[in-house]
Amino acid sequence: MYIGEFLLWFGNSIKASTRKKLKMGYLNDDMMLSEVEKDYTKQSVSSNPRPIGPYYAYNERYLEIRGGMFENFRGIITMISLMLFGVLFFFFNPIIYMLSTPNYFNDGLDVFAFIYTVVLASILIYLYIRYFRYVYRLELFTIRHIRVRFNRVTQQVYIQRPKYSGGTVVFKWQHIMPANFGESGSDMGGTNMVNLLSFHPYKTGFPIAHSVGIGKNTYRAQDYKDEWEFIRRYMEYGRDNLAKPRLSTHLPLPLHGLGGHIKPMLKMVKNSKSVLVTMMMLPVFVILLPIYTAGYFISECLCWQPRWPKVIRQAGKVGKPTPKETQLSDYPPAVQQAILDSRLEWGVRDDKTGKLVDYGNS
Structure with missing residues (x-):
């Protein structure tokens, strides 16, 4: 699950106009x-x-x-996404049936039902592609x-x-x-x-x-x-x-997500001061643990592990170039401007005076 990384980057790379629409202010993270x-x-x-x-x-x-x-929460978004994909399949199934059945369109009601189903499926596809992809791509x-x-x-x-x-x-x-x-x-x-x-x-x-x-x-x-x-x-x-x-x-393995999911559950049981609460929570754990673990495995299977860029793979070998450090110019112009707009969030204060230090971020 990359929600943490996404939110950190999103907070520092969104346009000022978008930030204003979302009513997001700039943070103060002085050190x-x-x-x-x-x-x-x-x-x-x-x-x-x-x-x-x-x-x-x-x-x-x-x-x-x-x-x-x-990573210990990975699998939740996957299972939700699969359920929504199932809803999409629910609409496509009758469309396929209608098109594959000989002489199905015998009257106006059949034609209306087909058009109605196609319109609903098209709306769902649009919503999935336009908006929901920003959610399921996290896993x-x-x-x-x-x-x-x-x-x-x-x-x-x-x-x-x-x-x-x-x-x-x-x-x-x-x-x-x-x-x-x-x-x-x-x-x-x-x-x-x-x-x-x-x-x-x-x-x-x-x-x-x-x-x-x-x-x-x-x-x-x-x-x-x-x-x-x-x-x-x-x-x-x-x-x-x-x-x-x-x-x-x-490579994906079925038990990769087990440890990350079971530890918080065991910690909750261990810290519980009520035996009754523990007994009530155990069935929930027994049900959720296989779901989380399955979601983690499915997420791994539906993702890929890309290779590092060649310059990084060869870095440190004799005669090979050293990768250059990341610079602002490595990003598109719109992202560069958004990053520059966020630079004031990263203030540094002098230990003795408490005043902000000008280190080039102003």
């Missing part, structure tokens, strides 16, 4: 100067680096991990999984996303900022989130921030730090003294 100036790649945050994954590749040049912020007929590749030779990070969520981007490793924990030691433990990583415009020079979630959802705050430390040490020092991660397949 302190000390936070954005810090090089997070040099500070150890855990003594127990662990590859939690899922990982798709791990070698001397790069490691690759699954991205996606709401169907799109990239199977967001991938994030950390190349230790080029010291770059590559993020592969659908175009409607920002597309494939390239940033420097040194510009990365873990978002689930900061200098104060605060974290997002207990929120069932993935490990969030950001690239702030103060570092990258790109007008807005790019964020991506990696790995599995977790309720343990230490998991964020352990996995980030694993990636950090790999990028800084190589594979020595690091555990080799178990590699996952890109």
Whole structure:
């Protein structure tokens, strides 16, 4: 499910006129100067680096991990979409029957019924193509999984996303900022989130921030730090003294979505203070779990995993060019203007004075 990535990109790339129609204001996401100036790649945050994954590749040049912020909810949109597609089939079935039946149109009532059904089916097709595709593409007929590749030779990070969520981007490793924990030691433990990583415009020079979630959802705050430390040490020092991660397949498998769906259910049962509530919820879990898992599998089957661009596949090999970092000019003119209109959201304040720092985003 790419709703998180879509909303982040949508909020930063829509036209000012569209934003006005939707009555959307600009957000204030100011950060302190000390936070954005810090090089997070040099500070150890855990003594127990662990590859939690899922990982798709791990070698001397790069490691690759699954991205996606709401993978644990994947399958819901798929099942809703399939039901709506079923409604569409419900209208097409009688049309096919009418056309294939000899001498069906014997009177005016039959002709009226045929025209009425065709008109309804045409309206539904229009609505599906014009509007509903923006919903089902979050899980169907799109990239199977967001991938994030950390190349230790080029010291770059590559993020592969659908175009409607920002597309494939390239940033420097040194510009990365873990978002689930900061200098104060605060974290997002207990929120069932993935490990969030950001690239702030103060570092990258790109007008807005790019964020991506990696790995599995977790309720343990230490998991964020352990996995980030694993990636950090790999990028800084190589594979020595690091555990080799178990590699996952890109292909769809029936049980891929089981873990992501069952963990929140078990957590809810565990935290429930009422035995009665637990007993009432268990049948719901038993019914929903197979539906969610089936939806996840169907979503994987109806998506594809595209190859990286050639320059990224070859990055780090002897004699091959280094991919250029993502720039504003990589996007269409209308999107460029929308991004420039959103750049003021990413303010940076001086720690001592509290005043906004002019770093070229004004």
